[in-house]
Amino acid sequence: MRILYYPGCTLKTTAKNFEESAIAALRVLDVELVELKRWNCCGTVYSLASDDLIHKLAPVRNLIRVKEEGGSRVLTLCSMCYNTLKRANSFFREDKEAGEKMNQFMDREENYTGDVEVLHILELLRDEVGFAAISQKVQAALGQLRVAPYYGCLLLRPREIAIDDPENPTLLERLFASLGIEAVDFPYRNECCGAYQTVDQVDLVVERTYKMVNMARNNGANLIATSCPLCQFNLETRQEDVQDKYADFVQMPVVYFTQIMGAALGVREKELRFDLNRYQASELIYGR
Amino acid sequence: MEDRIGVFVCHCGINIAATVDVQAAVEAARTYPGVVHAEDYQYMCSDPGQKMIRERIKEKGLNGVVVASCSPNLHEVTFRNAVGQAGLNPYRCEIANIREHCSWIHTNRSQATRKAVRIIEAVVEKVKLNEELTPLALPMTKRVLVIGGGIAGIQASLDMGNAGYEVILVERESSIGGHMAQLSETFPTLDCSQCILTPKMVAVGHHPNIKLYTYAEVAEVSGYVGNFQVKIRKKPGYVDFDKCIGCGICMEKCPVEVPSEFEEGLTKRKAIYIPFPQAVPAKAVIDAAHCLYFQTGKCRICEKLCPTGAIDYEQEDVIVEEEVGAIVVATGYQLYGMERIGEYGGGRYENVINGLQFERLLSASGPTEGEVRRPSDGQVPKRVAFISCVGSRDSELHKPYCSKVCCMYLAKHAMLYKHRVPDGQPIVFYIDVRSDGKGYEEFVQRAQEEDQVTYIRGKVSKIYANNGELVVLAADTLSGKPLEVRCDLVVLGMAIISSPGIEDLVRKLKIGVDVYGFLTEAHPKLRPMETLTPGIFLAGCGQAPRDIPDTVAQASGAAAKVLELFSQEELYHDPIVATVDEDLCSGCGLCISLCPYDAREMEVQEGKKIAQVNEVKCEGCGSCVAGCPSGASQQRNFRDEQLLKMAEAILSSEDRVG
Numbered sequence: 008m009r010i011l012y013y014p015g016c017t018l019k020t021t022a023k024n025f026e027e028s029a030i031a032a033l034r035v036l037d038v039e040l041v042e043l044k045r046w047n048c049c050g051t052v053y054s055l056a057s058d059d060l061i062h063k064l065a066p067v068r069n070l071i072r073v074k075e076e077g078g079s080r081v082l083t084l085c086s087m088c089y090n091t092l093k094r095a096n097s098f099f100r101e102d103k104e105a106g107e108k109m110n111q112f113m114d115r116e117e118n119y120t121g122d123v124e125v126l127h128i129l130e131l132l133r134d135e136v137g138f139a140a141i142s143q144k145v146q147a148a149l150g151q152l153r154v155a156p157y158y159g160c161l162l163l164r165p166r167e168i169a170i171d172d173p174e175n176p177t178l179l180e181r182l183f184a185s186l187g188i189e190a191v192d193f194p195y196r197n198e199c200c201g202a203y204q205t206v207d208q209v210d211l212v213v214e215r216t217y218k219m220v221n222m223a224r225n226n227g228a229n230l231i232a233t234s235c236p237l238c239q240f241n242l243e244t245r246q247e248d249v250q251d252k253y254a255d256f257v258q259m260p261v262v263y264f265t266q267i268m269g270a271a272l273g274v275r276e277k278e279l280r281f282d283l284n285r286y287q288a289s290e291l292i293y294g295r
Numbered sequence: 296m297e298d299r300i301g302v303f304v305c306h307c308g309i310n311i312a313a314t315v316d317v318q319a320a321v322e323a324a325r326t327y328p329g330v331v332h333a334e335d336y337q338y339m340c341s342d343p344g345q346k347m348i349r350e351r352i353k354e355k356g357l358n359g360v361v362v363a364s365c366s367p368n369l370h371e372v373t374f375r376n377a378v379g380q381a382g383l384n385p386y387r388c389e390i391a392n393i394r395e396h397c398s399w400i401h402t403n404r405s406q407a408t409r410k411a412v413r414i415i416e417a418v419v420e421k422v423k424l425n426e427e428l429t430p431l432a433l434p435m436t437k438r439v440l441v442i443g444g445g446i447a448g449i450q451a452s453l454d455m456g457n458a459g460y461e462v463i464l465v466e467r468e469s470s471i472g473g474h475m476a477q478l479s480e481t482f483p484t485l486d487c488s489q490c491i492l493t494p495k496m497v498a499v500g501h502h503p504n505i506k507l508y509t510y511a512e513v514a515e516v517s518g519y520v521g522n523f524q525v526k527i528r529k530k531p532g533y534v535d536f537d538k539c540i541g542c543g544i545c546m547e548k549c550p551v552e553v554p555s556e557f558e559e560g561l562t563k564r565k566a567i568y569i570p571f572p573q574a575v576p577a578k579a580v581i582d583a584a585h586c587l588y589f590q591t592g593k594c595r596i597c598e599k600l601c602p603t604g605a606i607d608y609e610q611e612d613v614i615v616e617e618e619v620g621a622i623v624v625a626t627g628y629q630l631y632g633m634e635r636i637g638e639y640g641g642g643r644y645e646n647v648i649n650g651l652q653f654e655r656l657l658s659a660s661g662p663t664e665g666e667v668r669r670p671s672d673g674q675v676p677k678r679v680a681f682i683s684c685v686g687s688r689d690s691e692l693h694k695p696y697c698s699k700v701c702c703m704y705l706a707k708h709a710m711l712y713k714h715r716v717p718d719g720q721p722i723v724f725y726i727d728v729r730s731d732g733k734g735y736e737e738f739v740q741r742a743q744e745e746d747q748v749t750y751i752r753g754k755v756s757k758i759y760a761n762n763g764e765l766v767v768l769a770a771d772t773l774s775g776k777p778l779e780v781r782c783d784l785v786v787l788g789m790a791i792i793s794s795p796g797i798e799d800l801v802r803k804l805k806i807g808v809d810v811y812g813f814l815t816e817a818h819p820k821l822r823p824m825e826t827l828t829p830g831i832f833l834a835g836c837g838q839a840p841r842d843i844p845d846t847v848a849q850a851s852g853a854a855a856k857v858l859e860l861f862s863q864e865e866l867y868h869d870p871i872v873a874t875v876d877e878d879l880c881s882g883c884g885l886c887i888s889l890c891p892y893d894a895r896e897m898e899v900q901e902g903k904k905i906a907q908v909n910e911v912k913c914e915g916c917g918s919c920v921a922g923c924p925s926g927a928s929q930q931r932n933f934r935d936e937q938l939l940k941m942a943e944a945i946l947s948s949e950d951r952v953g
Contacts, residue, residue, distance in 0.1 A: 175637025194759030194766075225762065 008135070010126075011078040012040035013069055015049050015088035022085070022236040024280035025263040029084050029128060031278040032269035035144055036136050040082065043072050049088040050095065052203075057102075060109055066095035067109060070123040071116050080124035082131060084265070086161035086235035093125040093168045127162060128265070129178050129234065130170050138185035145187055146273025152291060154183055154267065155193040155223035155231045159200055159238040173197065179232065179264060186271040191228045195219045200238040205245065213252060216245040220259050229291055232264040239263065243285050260288035267292070298329035298423050301357040302415060303348055305339035305364035307394055312337075314398035316408040316952075320363065323412045323951045329423055331355055340370050345377040352381040359383075359422040363391040363415045368818065384427035386870070386932060391418040412952050413945050420940040425932050430867035433911050435521030436620040437861045438463065442513055442800070445473020446843060447625035447835025447850040449495050454854035455623075456504035460861055463617050464499065465527055469510045470574035472496055473627055477557060479657035479665070481843055482707040483738035489573060489660065496575040510580055514614060516803045517893070519912055520830025521620045521866040531610035532580030534567070538605035541569060541577030545597035545606070553585045559652040561670060562662035567597050572660065581606075621830045621857045624804065624814060625850065626797060628836035631686040631694065631790040639685065639758045639787060645671040646765055646784050647758060650704055653786045657711050667715045669784045671763075676783030678720045679712055680767050681705040682755050686790035688726060694790045694811060699840040701788030702729045706739045708786055709748040722749045722780065724769055732844065751778070758785055791840035805891065806831050814838045824853040828914075832856050871931050872913035873920055879927035880905045886919035886928055895919055 018026035030040050046069050054062035069092060073081045083089040099106045100121035110118045132141065156179035163173035171178040176197060180190040198219070201212035219242065223231055233239050243261040250256050262284055269279045270292050281289045289295065302324040306312035317335045324333040332355045336344045339362055351357060360383065362374045367390040375385035393411040401407040439455055441448045444466030452462045464471070476496075478488035499505050508527055515526040549565035557570040564570070566586040569579050579597075587594035588608065598606040630649050634642035646669045648656075655661040656668065669676045683701050686693040702725065709721035728750070730736040742748045753770040760766075767780045793812035801808050806826040807815035814837045817825040824832050834850040835841070841849070860866075873886075873894070882904025886895040894912035898905050906919075906928075920930045929935065 172637050175641045192760070194757070194761070222761065 008037060009039045009041055010080065010082050010131070011073055011076060012042050012082045012084075013046055013049070013073075013088060013092065014042060015046075015083065015085045017085055017087075017236040022239070022263070024283040025084055025236060025239075025265060028263060028269045028274070028279045029265040031274040032265050032272055033128075035269075035272040035274060036132075036141065038131070038136065043069070043076060043081070045072050045075075049085075050091040051087060053091045053094045057105075060105055060112070063095045063098060064109060064113065066091045067099060067119055068113065068116065070096060070125075071113075071119050073123045074117060074119070079122070080126055082126050082128060084128050084234075086127075086159060087237060089125065089127045089170075090161040090168065094165075096121055096123065096125050097168065127170050127234075129162070129182070132182060133178055138181055141182070141272075142185040142187070145185075145271050147271055149186070149188050149267070149271050149292060151294075152188050152230055152267065153228045154188055154190050155226065155228035156180055156183065156190050156196055156264070157193065157200075157219075157231050157233040157238060157242070157261075158197045159233065159235045160197065160202075161235055163197055179234075182264065182268070183232075186268060188267065188271065191223070191226045193223055193226060193228065195222050200235075200241040201245075202237060202241070205241050209245070209248060212241050212245050213248045216242055217249045217253060217256065220246065220249070220256075224257065224259060229259065230267070230288060231259060231261040232267055233261060234264055246286070258286050260284060260286040260291065262288050296358065298359065299331045299355065299357050300329050300359040300361060300419055300422055301348070301351050301355060302327075302330055302333040302361045302363060302419065303339055303344075303351075304333070304335040304393075304415070305344070305362065306335065306337045307365060307398075308337065311364070311394050311398045311411075314401055314404055314407045315393055315411040316404060319408050319952045320393075320411050320415060324361075324363075324415050324419070327416055327419055327951070329359075330419060332357065339364050340373055345373070348374070348377050349381040352378065352383055357383065358387060359419075359425065360388040361391050361415060361418050361422055362388065363393045363411065363418075365394040366390070366392050366396075369821070386428040387422060387425055389418050389422050389425065391415045408952055409950055413947075416947075416951075417941040417944040420944045421932075421937050424934065424937045424940065428870040428931060430870050431910055432865050433521060433868055435861070435863070435866045436523075436618045437461075438617070438619045439621045439623065439857050439861075440465065440513075440523070440525055440617065440619040441623045441625060443473070443625035443627055443794075443835070443837070444468075444471030444499075444507075444509070445625060445627045445835060446475040446492065446495075447627065447837075447846045448473070448623070449492075449499055450847050450850035451623045451625060451834050451854045451857075452499055452505050453495060453502065454851050455857055456502045458854075458858050460504065460858070462502075462505045463525070463527075463619060464505055464507050465511050465513055466507070466509045467512050468570065469532060469578060469580045470496075470570050470576065471499060471507070471509065472571075472573070472575065474651065475843060476571065476573070477559070477651055477658070478654045479659070479661070480707070480711060482703045483732070483734040485707070485711075487659075489658075493573045493575075496573070500575040507576065508615070509576060509578070513800065513803060516622070516805075519892070520828075520860070522911075523619050523622060523830065525617045525619055525622075527615050527617060529613040529615065531583075531612060532578070533583065533586075533606065533608055533610050534579050534581060535605045535607050535610075536576065536578045538603045539578045540603055540605075541574075541579070542602065543569065543579070544600050544602065545579055548596050548600050550594065550596065551585050551587050553582060558655050558662050559649070561652055561655050579605075621832065621860055622804065623832045623834055623850075623853050623857065624800075624806070624826075624837055625834040625853075626794045626800065626814075626837035628791045628840065629794055631792050633787060633789065635693065636685060636787070638756060639682075639785075640760070644758070644760050644765065644785075645669075646676075646760075647787065648784070649787050649789045650701065650708070653708050657708070657715070665715070667712055667719075667784075674783065675716055676719065677716070678722070678780070678782045679709075679784045679786065680755070680765075680780060680782045681709050681721065681723045681786045681788065682767075683723065683725045683728075683788040684754070685787040687788075694792065696811065696840070697729065698788070698791040699729075700791065700842045703732070703735055703738070703842065705786070705788050706730070706742045706748070710742045710746045713746040713748065720749065721746075722751060722782075724751050724753060724755050724767075726752070726754060732842070753778070791836060793837060797837065804828065804831055824849060824856050830860065868911055869915060870910075871915045871933070872910045873908045873915070873917070874929050874931060875906060875908055876927045876929065877905050879925045881925055881927070882906060883924065885922050885924065889918045889922045891916065891918065
């Protein structure tokens with residue numbers, strides 16, 4: 008299967024480990040990601056003002072790029088890109104008048120009608136690749152891992168664009184089960200990581216990180232897996248600040264779920280880029 | 296016959312008069328062709344108003360009456376009776392609905408007045424062509440079917456049985472008692488539920504006028520008020536009820552354990568079981584889905600041990616037929632599933648339980664013999680959270696309505712918990728406390744003041760398990776602070792929803808349900824115990840969530856409605872039914888397929904097929920009339936020519952008021 012793919016900025020900068028591990032893992036599952044030839048910023052934070060059309064142009068332009076390349080759907084990895092593209096697309100479909108206005112503004116672009124489908128990699132794995140097919144491709148037994156799956160908010164909120172039950176998501180748990188990996192009960196899995204408060208209210212994020220990592224550990228986890236670069240940044244980088252504040256705190260690696268998936272599917276360690284993670288998970292995964 | 300029609304315009308206080316210029320309407324009506332008298336009055340339905348109509352009929356020699364007032368659903372019968380008392384055929388009286396169809400839905404006075412006049416004129420045209428009709432008399436079977444053996448069905452059956460009528464009570468479980476049998480003590484007086492219910496259950500079991508079918512369901516209903524034919528399917532319990540003496544030896548020795556429905560899954564029952572010791576009738580049934588013999592072909596221990604030889608593995612469905620004149624539907628409720636509430640664990644945490652489970656923990660006959668012990672490890676919980684409005688009052692995701700009883704039973708739970716565990720801490724999370732019954736507010740106050748139940752106003756956002764405890768995340772909206780409360784047990788006040796299978800039953804009965812599956816009453820205020828299908832009545836939570844006092848009151852009310860029906864010698868059926876013009880009928884049979892009441896039937900007369908009308912079955916819905924391609928089917932007093940005249944009056948180019 009070949010599918011058009013929208014990377015977004017973070018995957019090309021601070022989350023290369025996400026992109027590279029996802030591409031490699033999907034290759035094992037016979038899915039080839041074809042990166043859009045041209046793309047721009049996803050808009051980052053979806054604007055909640057209904058008349059703030061200018062902020063919705065960026066994601067819509069990316070969807071027009073998909074059309075230009077003859078695609079009818081586009082895959083995202085980053086939760087935030089998924090969220091902005093999906094919501095801008097829904098808004099475009101539902102508010103015809105606004106859509107017309109946006110088309111007029113983008114007068115050098117082809118008119119857009121809202122007909123591109125935005126897909127997150129986890130949806131593709133569940134609905135098209137299928138967990139049964141995934142479990143048949145497992146190469147490495149990673150029974151030693153106890154993963155705390157962390158969804159964050161952007162894949163689940165608002166409810167209308169959620170890829171799973173927002174109050175009780177199970178998608179990552181089911182994915183890990185298909186890989187022969189145990190996911191621990193992690194009640195904070197859909198709580199907020201603190202998001203951009205990490206810029207000006209560092210302590211708030213430090214406190215959240217402290218609580219979440221401790222809960223993961225108390226529930227038996229030795230690893231946290233996420234799908235969002237911002238969650239990954241907060242949960243991982245802020246552990247240093249946590250350490251400064253709480254002497255007894257013990258760090259825990261926070262990786263992208265695709266890195267673990269790749270390891271289970273037998274992707275070479277080098278391609279999974281654990282070297283870009285602050286706390287090394289390779290010892291856990293490879294025993295060294 | 297010369298038309299001598301009187302028009303009587305009601306003010307309905309200000310309901311009509313505030314929006315419609317009643318005087319102008321009277322003036323306009325007075326000069327309309329065929330109208331010889333027009334008059335207004337503040338409350339036409341009152342005694343002086345009705346008297347006015349009767350007197351004018353005599354004084355002015357009226358031969359038709361139009362009352363311009365509220366919906367005919369409300370007072371058509373009232374005014375037709377009044378007209379009848381004055382010697383005029385009641386069907387020469389019609390209602391012009393200028394309230395629901397006009398004054399209530401408009402604001403512009405002059406436009407509303409013009410519309411009211413048009414409505415009145417149209418109805419005058421209808422009355423001009425109304426036939427004088429006489430209701431059809433038909434015989435009646437004075438026996439009654441009650442569906443559902445909870446407290447509603449029990450109360451209705453006893454009332455009607457005591458009044459001397461034969462009652463057929465059908466219950467789908469193997470015992471009557473319903474949810475009330477599961478309850479511990481009842482608010483606001485804390486009487487033991489068993490103590491007040493079981494005598495009634497026994498009375499039903501022994502009542503000479505009550506015929507009890509347990510482990511049975513209504514399979515089919517046909518007929519009409521006074522003459523229903525009901526087929527009842529007795530499910531195979533694989534035990535001959537005539538032989539079973541309820542000794543329970545079979546239950547002791549049966550090797551299979553299944554979660555007990557009566558104990559809400561808190562303990563096990565056997566594959567052959569009597570649901571609870573006080574069951575009426577105390578007869579065992581085999582749950583074939585779990586029975587070792589039915590599943591593997593081996594065992595038959597119960598058969599070997601039964602001292603009366605009551606076990607019969609060959610039993611099959613038995614259909615019995617009963618004839619009744621009325622039906623009381625008392626199908627009750629179930630709780631909304633905890634698995635629907637993902638943020639509270641979605642039913643995954645053993646120590647997050649629903650209200651009925653906590654009732655069982657409190658009950659002296661429950662799995663812990665009334666000691667509050669939590670399901671996971673049998674420990675006595677030291678802090679218990681009680682959460683109200685779980686699934687209720689949530690129009691976005693769950694049920695928008697209030698489930699009515701949760702505020703009160705959670706207060707009772709917290710109170711009883713405190714009585715059992717004096718050093719325990721009960722915390723109620725609420726949106727607001729609704730305690731609108733006799734002695735209810737005092738009861739809640741008592742829980743707060745005497746029993747030190749903590750009440751926190753705020754919704755719980757999440758519950759999760761951590762180190763064997765439950766963590767409740769909530770907001771205290773009075774202090775504006777987020778809360779994180781560690782508890783040993785959480786009780787959810789789940790929304791009340793209609794019983795499973797209700798959609799299937801209402802199709803059989805041809806009665807309505809609302810969008811939530813609750814049975815629809817004929818009128819929310821004035822006919823709360825009746826359905827729109829004559830002869831079918833409602834009682835209990837099948838209609839809407841309600842507590843025991845209200846349920847018992849409604850059940851007695853439904854029983855009174857049945858007794859009122861049975862007090863008549865024979866029944867009168869509305870004569871406004873379909874008729875067929877035999878010369879026009881082509882025998883195409885379309886009407887037969889359209890009729891929801893099986894009232895149209897094909898008859899061959901001298902080689903010609905004619906679709907006759909069974910006037911007794913016809914409810915006058917008009918489906919066949921609308922569907923008839925040749926115009927042969929007509930509805931009495933709603934004939935095409937009448938409707939066309941009405942349309943002409945409505946659409947006339949001439950406006951007779953400003």
